[in-house]
Amino acid sequence: MSQLLNKRMLLMLFGCLLLFGGIFAFKYFGRVMMNRAFDTMPLPPATVTSAVAEVQTWQESLIAVGTMRAVNGVEITTEAQGVVSAIHFKSGQTVDRGQLLAELAAGPEKAQLQVLQAELRLARRNHDRIKALHARGVTTEADLDNTRSALEQVLASLEVQRATVDRRRISAPFSGVLGIRRIDLGQNVSPGEAVVSLQQLDPIYVDFSLPERHFASVALDLPVTLVTDAFPDNKYSGRITAIDPRVDSASRNFLAQATLKNPKKELGPGMYADVAVQIDAHRKVLVIPRTALLFAPYGNAVFVLQKGEEGDGFIASKRFVKTGEERGDLVEILQGLRAGEVVASSGLLKLRNEGAVIINNENQPPASADPHPENN
Structure with missing residues (x-):
């Protein structure tokens, strides 16, 4: 009698194992198939704006760090x-x-x-x-x-x-x-x-140093533009009025001075300034909007937009590039792009490599080497 009960108990346990094993196997199979379906499911196209990599002629400029100084102080x-x-x-x-x-x-x-x-x-x-x-x-x-x-x-x-x-x-x-x-x-x-300090602020000087290799390129009356941290949206213009004939033997730099009009007294002695000297030279550069760059620690990249195989859409291909000088809303591309190629200029975070995109250029971001914001 006891042997019969033991056989029935074993059969019941075996049946329970088959039942629950089947349930777990079915759920696992369903999960695998669902993940596979999600992995192969095509993503909807992302909407972006586009820009064409174009060649521009830029006037050469020398970049320096300057300090504002009063004409009399x-x-x-x-x-x-x-x-x-x-x-x-x-x-x-x-x-x-x-x-x-x-x-x-x-x-x-x-x-x-x-x-x-x-x-x-x-x-x-x-x-x-x-x-x-x-x-x-x-x-x-x-x-x-x-x-x-x-x-x-x-x-x-x-x-x-x-x-x-x-x-x-x-x-x-x-x-x-x-x-x-x-x-x-x-x-x-x-x-x-x-008793008190006295400063004559209009006009005002900006003193800056340049490497000695540019000594022959700098001359009196060359135009100068500068930007300060105090007024980052304002650009000030002036001209070189003095060049120190001595080159510092320690730094191998020479000192130059420009004079700027300052009718609003915005610029003050001791202010830091980013100075750009426009010299008499030009060069051809390949440029794209700065918004088209995807910045990353391992290198900057762009998404190049190309026609899809079916011809009714665009595919975004990620490509690493080497950048150069930046001016306004534009950035120079040294390697990685050719003139005439189309790149995505906005919506980069929505893109993935070889993903489909839709181009809508109704609201393009600004792209100018010399921007003039409306609030200036």
Whole structure:
């Protein structure tokens, strides 16, 4: 009896194993077939814009890093020691040449000036009296010389005292824009102590260095363009006005200077600038829009669009390229493309190699070597 029960139990377990094994095998087979179907399922075509790789003529330019410098820029300092009695300017104010900025207390100096003026009046009367007497032959030549000498000494002392009083008045040496005030009323200042900075901002200089191999290519009056981090959407233009004849023996670079108009006072001394010098040379370059480049750590690539085998669509083929100089919205292609080939200029993240695409150029991205955004 027990043997019969054992056989039935074994048969039941065997049947359960067959049943569940069949279920698992069916599910595994279905999953494999589903994945295979997804792998072979064709993806819908991606919609992109296109651009043609074309040859352009670019004027050669020399790229450098420049620093803005004021035509005139100084730290206005005191010439005498004393207490600040008056301040006639505000921080950031625009001032004219000779405008009074501050005064130091000058009570004793002005009193001494009045004493000398009184001595001058007395010395002049004495001299005029002796001169009249000498004309009538009453006094000697020595008496006339003594009064003339006394008068000249008082005049000299008076000029020295006036200069002493003027040294206690601080004026702007040229027209420009003031910086932040560094003195206060009642402050006791020493000679050479900074009062405020003064910068003449229009026009303004940009100093930059170039390698010595370009020394023969750079000349006075060559056009220069620059861009700053402070105003990245603005492009400023100027011309080279000075070239240092000396080449630095350590860096093998030479210094050049350009002058730019700065009516809005946007550019300031010490600003960093990317400088481009337009030299008298041109070259042929193969260019595409910068938006057509797919940047990657292992190399830049583009998607070349070619007609499909059936002739009713385009296929995107990924191709690695070597890039060169960038200008505006365009980038130079050194290797990997030929003139006339069509590349995808937008929607690159939707593309895959040998994938189908649809070209729609209704809204193409900008592609200019010298862009002018509308907000400029």
